[in-house]
Amino acid sequence: MYSTAISLSAAATAAAAVGGARPGAIRPAELRFCGLRREALGLRSLRAPPRAAATPRKAAAATGNGAAGSGGFDYDLVIIGAGVGGHGAALHAVEKGLKTAIIEGDVVGGTCVNRGCVPSKALLAVSGRMRELQDEHHMKSLGLRFQQLDMIGRLLQIMQIIWPLKFVATLTNSMKLWVWILTGFWHHCGKTKGEYGKVGFPDMKSLPEIFIIATRSVPFVPNGIEIDGKTVFTSDHALKLESVPDWIAIVGSGYIGLEFSDVYTALGSEVTFVEALDQLMPGFVPEIAKLAQRIFSIPCKIDYHTGVFASKITPAKDGKPVLIELIDVRQRNPKETTEVDAAFIATGRAPFTKGLGLENVNVVTQRGFVPVDERMQVMDADGNAVPNLYCIGDANGKLMLAHAASAQGISVVERISGKDNILNHLSIPAACFTHPEISMVGLTEPQAREKADKEGFEISVVKTSFKANTKALAENEGDGLAKMIYRPDTGEILGVHILGLHAADLIHEASNAIALGTRVQDIKFAVHAHPTLSEVLDELFKAAKVNAGVPHSVNEPVAA
Numbered sequence: 392m393y394s395t396a397i398s399l400s401a402a403a404t405a406a407a408a409v410g411g412a413r414p415g416a417i418r419p420a421e422l423r424f425c426g427l428r429r430e431a432l433g434l435r436s437l438r439a440p441p442r443a444a445a446t447p448r449k450a451a452a453a454t455g456n457g458a459a460g461s462g463g464f465d466y467d468l469v470i471i472g473a474g475v476g477g478h479g480a481a482l483h484a485v486e487k488g489l490k491t492a493i494i495e496g497d498v499v500g501g502t503c504v505n506r507g508c509v510p511s512k513a514l515l516a517v518s519g520r521m522r523e524l525q526d527e528h529h530m531k532s533l534g535l536r537f538q539q540l541d542m543i544g545r546l547l548q549i550m551q552i553i554w555p556l557k558f559v560a561t562l563t564n565s566m567k568l569w570v571w572i573l574t575g576f577w578h579h580c581g582k583t584k585g586e587y588g589k590v591g592f593p594d595m596k597s598l599p600e601i602f603i604i605a606t607r608s609v610p611f612v613p614n615g616i617e618i619d620g621k622t623v624f625t626s627d628h629a630l631k632l633e634s635v636p637d638w639i640a641i642v643g644s645g646y647i648g649l650e651f652s653d654v655y656t657a658l659g660s661e662v663t664f665v666e667a668l669d670q671l672m673p674g675f676v677p678e679i680a681k682l683a684q685r686i687f688s689i690p691c692k693i694d695y696h697t698g699v700f701a702s703k704i705t706p707a708k709d710g711k712p713v714l715i716e717l718i719d720v721r722q723r724n725p726k727e728t729t730e731v732d733a734a735f736i737a738t739g740r741a742p743f744t745k746g747l748g749l750e751n752v753n754v755v756t757q758r759g760f761v762p763v764d765e766r767m768q769v770m771d772a773d774g775n776a777v778p779n780l781y782c783i784g785d786a787n788g789k790l791m792l793a794h795a796a797s798a799q800g801i802s803v804v805e806r807i808s809g810k811d812n813i814l815n816h817l818s819i820p821a822a823c824f825t826h827p828e829i830s831m832v833g834l835t836e837p838q839a840r841e842k843a844d845k846e847g848f849e850i851s852v853v854k855t856s857f858k859a860n861t862k863a864l865a866e867n868e869g870d871g872l873a874k875m876i877y878r879p880d881t882g883e884i885l886g887v888h889i890l891g892l893h894a895a896d897l898i899h900e901a902s903n904a905i906a907l908g909t910r911v912q913d914i915k916f917a918v919h920a921h922p923t924l925s926e927v928l929d930e931l932f933k934a935a936k937v938n939a940g941v942p943h944s945v946n947e948p949v950a951a
């Protein structure tokens with residue numbers, strides 16, 4: 392029964408060739424089931440708890456790498472979507488001995504690998520080097536001189552072809568020995584064949600135990616904005632950058648807007664931000680947003696409109712530029728019309744959850760997001776957890792980050808393998824890959840104050856700067872700060888926020904401390920190598936003052 396996995400290309404070939412139900416092959420089939428009402432459909436009832444399979448390695452070896460006997464396939468777990476969330480869940484499920492299938496309707500890797508983290512970071516890596524090489528002052532201080540290189544061609548090659556392909560292959564390879572990768576667009580019961588295009592699924596005679604929905608999100612485009620993919624576009628189009636506009640408006644100053652402004656300014660564009668909220672970078676703590684705004688705009692041509700809403704955007708046509716109509720958010724009246732060469736729409740992301748048939752199990756999405764509890768179990772309209780149905784990643788909207796999706800998947804697998812697990816979302820770090828980077832974990836100061844007021848405790852705040860850090864100075868990158876919010880009565884770290892060189896790497900000392908419950912009074916004795924950027928955090932921990940008498944959790948003499 393248990394069989395080995397096949398690669399996507401093999402799956403496609405097999406799907407085209409099949410006539411009968413051959414184990415290890417994919418047969419185009421209509422997947423008609425309602426995973427949670429199988430009994431009602433006269434299908435085999437659930438086994439609970441899920442049966443642990445023989446270790447996948449042994450099972451695969453025993454069946455001769457896919458030569459399973461005839462009959463249907465029987466999975467313990469089916470994951471819908473082979474993006475980072477689904478991939479993380481699948482690998483962990485296999486480790487736990489669960490017979491696992493992953494269904495992918497498009498390309499393995501999902502947003503992160505094909506349209507998100509990977510290609511955008513490839514762009515940032517190359518444009519960042521261009522920025523550095525073109526910064527005369529910086530180069531002079533290092534005693535170097537820049538000679539013009541043909542970087543744009545290389546840049547496009549890296550971001551469009553090499554990187555994503557490499558990562559898709561890596562992800563596919565990491566799963567293909569032990570996970571069934573099934574091509575096709577999953578949909579639920581009650582749908583008619585062909586409604587979602589061509590589907591190809593193996594002959595599922597019995598139905599899986601448990602489902603994890605790990606579908607994705609797509610760019611959210613407000614009404615009134617017309618996308619032509621060339622002069623008015625989203626990140627999906629921008630990653631296929633074919634030209635660099637002289638003047639680009641970036642609508643939205645969240646993660647995507649900021650990272651792409653970094654790319655565009657490095658490539659020589661003039662950037663105008665349009666941000667609906669009163670402050671640029673509203674998702675970041677104010678002192679970091681303010682400093683970042685100053686650092687980003689000193690060497691580049693960046694200006695901004697805040698408190699204005701892009702109500703209508705018309706693509707460039709017939710020699711006319713892109714037109715952006717702005718509305719004053721407070722007064723709700725038209726403010727001005729801006730003309731630019733291109734407009735990049737970075738106004739958030741919307742869940743991609745239509746067509747899953749969730750209504751059949753009494754689940755009502757919230758603005759498209761699948762409601763889940765703290766264990767990622769899907770909640771129905773009456774507030775009850777739907778048995779054996781989970782949702783992870785962007786589709787549940789808890790935290791739209793690749794590593795959060797994967798961590799949620801691992802947490803679900805832990806639970807379904809019998810070990811209850813609640814992921815502490817406050818320990819999940821986030822990073823914005825600008826130059827310099829911004830990172831954060833846990834609460835902001837206002838959030839911490841609100842919690843403190845409610846629960847009746849004090850908070851304290853400490854800050855350090857990159858200016859005194861030897862490594863940062865040696866790199867000529869002394870701009871930046873780190874801030875920590877903590878409880879002086881217990882030493883608990885509530886939040887850390889960093890702006891500066893390699894902030895995205897530095898944050899992990901803090902996020903691990905929060906995840907593991909390490910207190911300030913303990914971590915301040917941890918030794919950091921010199922000279923390293925990690926000393927910025929060392930200084931931060933050492934600057935924190937914990938109330939006298941607060942016990943250490945390690946090496947503290949315990950009073951009798």
Ligand SMILES: Cc1cc2nc3c(=O)[nH]c(=O)nc-3n(C[C@H](O)[C@H](O)[C@H](O)COP(=O)(O)OP(=O)(O)OC[C@H]3O[C@@H](n4cnc5c(N)ncnc54)[C@H](O)[C@@H]3O)c2cc1C
Nearest residue numbers: 472474476496501502503507508577607784785791792793
């Ligand atoms: C430009 C950009 C840059 C980003 N950079 C970062 C970053 O630096 N760091 C970070 O942490 N996050 C980043 N993100 C966010 C990150 O990409 C997402 O949070 C992450 O990919 C979400 O993972 P997921 O598993 O939920 O969905 P995805 O990775 O998108 O995977 C979902 C998969 O499900 C498939 N699917 C959907 N519906 C069905 C169906 N019905 N049947 C079968 N298959 C289906 C899709 O085809 C897709 O492959 C970025 C996003 C963007 C857009």
Ligand SMILES: NC(=O)c1ccc[n+]([C@@H]2O[C@H](COP(=O)([O-])OP(=O)(O)OC[C@H]3O[C@@H](n4cnc5c(N)ncnc54)[C@H](O)[C@@H]3O)[C@@H](O)[C@H]2O)c1
Nearest residue numbers: 643644645646647648665666667700701737738739791822
């Ligand atoms: N490095 C990373 O981890 C990374 C990188 C990219 C994306 N992401 C993920 O992708 C998600 C989406 O990113 P994003 O930057 O698109 O969204 P976002 O929610 O971070 O920012 C959107 C911004 O657009 C503004 N806005 C919305 N409509 C507007 C309008 N009509 N006119 C003017 N301003 C408007 C909002 O006020 C907000 O500041 C994020 O939640 C993030 O988790 C992460």
